[in-house]
Amino acid sequence: MMHETLERWGSQRAFILAVTGAAVGLGNIWRFPYITGENGGAAFLLLYVAFVALLGLPVMMAEIMIGRAGRRSPMQSLLQLANQAGATPHWRWLGWFGGVTVFLILSFYSVVSGWSIEYLVESVNGDFVGSTPAEIGAGFDAFLADPLRMTFNHTLFLLLTMSVVAAGVANGLEKLNNLMMPLLYLLLLVLVGYAATTDGFGTALAWLFRPDLSAVTPLVVMHAMGHAFFTLAVGACALMAYGAYMPDHQSLPRAAVAVAALDVTVALLAGIAIFSVVFSQGIDPGEGPGLMFVTLPIAFAELPWGQLWLGLFFLLLLMATWTSSINLAEPMVAGLQGVGLKRGQAAALVGVAVWLVGLLSVFSFSSLAEVHWIAGMNFFELVTTVPTELFLPVGGLLIAIFAAWVMPRDIALRALDAGPTGYRVWRTVVRYVSIPLTLVVLFSTLI
Ligand code: PFF
Numbered sequence: 076m077m078h079e080t081l082e083r084w085g086s087q088r089a090f091i092l093a094v095t096g097a098a099v100g101l102g103n104i105w106r107f108p109y110i111t112g113e114n115g116g117a118a119f120l121l122l123y124v125a126f127v128a129l130l131g132l133p134v135m136m137a138e139i140m141i142g143r144a145g146r147r148s149p150m151q152s153l154l155q156l157a158n159q160a161g162a163t164p165h166w167r168w169l170g171w172f173g174g175v176t177v178f179l180i181l182s183f184y185s186v187v188s189g190w191s192i193e194y195l196v197e198s199v200n201g202d203f204v205g206s207t208p209a210e211i212g213a214g215f216d217a218f219l220a221d222p223l224r225m226t227f228n229h230t231l232f233l234l235l236t237m238s239v240v241a242a243g244v245a246n247g248l249e250k251l252n253n254l255m256m257p258l259l260y261l262l263l264l265v266l267v268g269y270a271a272t273t274d275g276f277g278t279a280l281a282w283l284f285r286p287d288l289s290a291v292t293p294l295v296v297m298h299a300m301g302h303a304f305f306t307l308a309v310g311a312c313a314l315m316a317y318g319a320y321m322p323d324h325q326s327l328p329r330a331a332v333a334v335a336a337l338d339v340t341v342a343l344l345a346g347i348a349i350f351s352v353v354f355s356q357g358i359d360p361g362e363g364p365g366l367m368f369v370t371l372p373i374a375f376a377e378l379p380w381g382q383l384w385l386g387l388f389f390l391l392l393l394m395a396t397w398t399s400s401i402n403l404a405e406p407m408v409a410g411l412q413g414v415g416l417k418r419g420q421a422a423a424l425v426g427v428a429v430w431l432v433g434l435l436s437v438f439s440f441s442s443l444a445e446v447h448w449i450a451g452m453n454f455f456e457l458v459t460t461v462p463t464e465l466f467l468p469v470g471g472l473l474i475a476i477f478a479a480w481v482m483p484r485d486i487a488l489r490a491l492d493a494g495p496t497g498y499r500v501w502r503t504v505v506r507y508v509s510i511p512l513t514l515v516v517l518f519s520t521l522i
């Protein structure tokens with residue numbers, strides 16, 4: 076396994092591509108706009124960017140460092156480094172905790188990616204041609220109410236994901252992604268250009284960038300923190316799994332900053348485009364998970380060749396989510412491989428289990444809609460909230476503690492690869508900013 080995968084990451088570029096593939100996905104284009112909409116706009120955005128800088132980035136480095144220093148699955152890397160540091164072997168459970176977190180995330184990620192498959196097919200069919208905004212909204216509701224169609228797409232997406240994971244050919248997909256993603260960014264820019272011509276544009280900009288700090292509650296802060304981890308793919312040992320294959324002699328901070336900057340930029344472009352439509356059409360910003368699926372067909376319908384662009388957009392979005400979901404599957408698959416399963420077996424087992432749990436999300440829009448698990452949340456609401464906003468920060472906190480307090484200094488220094496000063500700066504930030512900040516936010520919302 077080591078051999079095959081070490082080869083996979085032979086070049087510096089391949090590593091960056093893989094981490095970018097993991098980071099850019101539904102989090103930027105689907106989750107960021109709707110969660111910003113639900114949390115009132117600019118103040119949330121400001122918090123989210125601050126958390127990316129103060130938590131997401133340093134912890135991303137911590138996570139990749141552990142994988143890079145251990146060069147094994149997250150569980151094995153943590154165990155080995157804990158042994159070297161004379162710390163408790165229980166640290167390896169952090170790898171399994173991450174595995175459970177990404178497992179739950181993947182279960183809804185696959186369902187929502189399935190929505191993109193549906194919309195890709197519908198736009199190619201020309202189903203949106205001549206539709207009014209109201210019809211587009213009603214069409215989305217009708218789709219959600221149809222568990223069979225949703226299950227079909229969820230199944231298809233998971234098959235796509237797990238077959239790449241089983242075959243270990245993610246490298247090819249990431250290279251393809253590298254060619255296609257600039258097109259996605261370009262399309263977002265075109266959308267922003269279109270948005271600038273709508274009468275919702277000014278309102279959207281003010282709403283996104285003029286913060287009203289009185290709107291900030293502990294819960295808003297918690298949502299922003301969770302989203303910072305989610306969008307960067309940090310806190311679940313998924314990047315740790317990739318870090319195992321990062322080549323020597325590559326500066327980790329530089330790679331991490333590049334990925335985070337791109338990730339935030341993509342989210343901002345999507346946000347500007349989507350909220351311009353929201354405000355020019357009088358849609359509720361807090362519309363929820365359907366926001367992107369209602370606004371984008373409306374926006375593209377206004378452009379020449381709109382159906383074509385819309386189809387292309389969903390194709391590219393699908394490619395972006397594909398590389399993210401491959402990353403989501405990795406910790407569990409690597410962990411099961413570590414306990415003796417073959418890669419194909421591990422991928423099949425994880426795939427079937429994720430598929431089953433995903434069905435609970437599928438039916439959350441029809442027969443299970445009113446089945447509340449905790450705090451009045453149905454399964455979809457639960458699984459899109461708790462793993463992201465609680466498990467990722469807790470996982471990130473433990474990862475940060477391990478990298479900055481437990482890991483032997485010389486090993487950590489080498490894994491960061493930013494020189495002694497770079498290391499000292501990183502460690503100071505993690506010890507005295509990232510860790511306390513996460514603790515404060517977690518406690519202030521949970522108590
Ligand atoms: N970063 C991905 C996105 O923004 O869509 C989602 C994600 C991937 C979250 C991997 C967590 C993870 F471990």
Ligand code: NA
Nearest residue numbers: 098099102306
């Ligand atoms: Na992201």
